[in-house]
Amino acid sequence: MGKIIGIDLGTTNSCVGVMEGGKAVVIPNAEGGRTMPSVVAFKKDGEILVGQLAKRQAVSNPERTVASI
Amino acid sequence: MGKKREPVKSDSNESPKNEPTQDPSIQYDTDLNDPNLNDPNLNDPDLNDPDLNYPNRNAPVQVDVNSCAHVAPGSAMHVDFNHEQIREQFLELSQEDLVEALVDSSCQRDNLHKKLLRSTADFDNLRKRMEKEAILLRARASEGLMLDLLEILDNFDRALAHSLTPKPSTPSPSTPKDSENLREGVGKVHKHMVDTLQRHGLQHMESQGKPFDPSCHEALFTVPIQNGEEDMVTEVVQKGYFLNGTPLRVARVGVSKLVGIEKDESLQNDDLQDDGQQNDDNTENNQG
Secondary structure (H helix, E strand, O other): OOOOEEEEEOOOEEEEEEEEOOEEEEOOOOOOOOOEEOEEEEOOOOOEEEOHHHHHOOOOOHHHEEEOO | OOOOOOOOOOOOOOOOOOOOOOOOOOOOOOOOOOOOOOOHHHHOHHHHOOOOOOOOOOOOOEEOOOOOOEEOOOOOOOOOOOHHHHHHHHHOOOHHHHHHHHHHHHHHHHHHHHHHHHHHHHHHHHHHHHHHHHHHHHHHOOHHHHHHHHHHHHHHHHHHHHHHOOOOOOOOOOOHHHHHHHHHHHHHHHHHHHHHHHHOOEEEEOOOOOEOOOOOEEEEEEEEEOOOOOOEEEEEEEOEEEEOOEEEEOEEEEEEEEOOOOOOHHHHOOOOOOOHHHHHHHHHHHHO
């Protein structure tokens, strides 16, 4: 049987957990954070950014950044 | 072992009892007489998902001879037993031998169950211990760095004490010479600090004039420019630093933005973009 994943897709931040040994364990992202901003951005070259990276460039690329949905 | 239960058979000629029937005068969303309606296999999308190791719901559950747990085939707990071989073995035994075998199996099961409980408890204790150790480790991880920084703190204390203490042989502290000395002293302490932090893996992030990179920079504001390159770092409000090659703190910067140019062509073709100017143009074309 596969793993059970829980996703909290919040308006501002999102969090992901997995059931391990009967307990929910939060999965940290590559940068070590246990939550990440619920932001998605599309760069001019077509690259898609999510989370903290998307949030950092929101001011300089507002037309192509989606947040607080 | 108990009497084997026969599966319930239904006579297809008889009308099914207690099944819902549809009133022709009412419009239903679902056809209650649809024979496929209650077929779980048909309605369950996960059943056909090759990525999920999903046990077939309708497969007969096999009873493990060595324990009373019902284990479904395909699950992680299932162990392959050759039931036919074991059944043939037991069929040859006398009643006394069967009782003996049953007692042995029960004892073995109890022992294994106790071992399982012990292992689970051990695992739990290990996890709790590791969590405590991780917390302690995190708290003491910066011990070495702190000890080295204390020396720099000591130098700052000495510099401050020197600047406050009036010296009889020298004029008032506000003379340019004293300010210059203070500046030189603080500069040396600053260099000492930078060297100490570099020894611990800290590196300054060069951002000024570089292309904006969200993995290293955070845009605080845009700086309008008439000509030049867009999306370049024009101002560094707060320096960024790397720790052993990975960004420890991103630089907070201002980013250049060209003003007075036509919008980017890719934005005009973007379906998600709500471009008021484009809609107006389309409206004019339709009306023309």
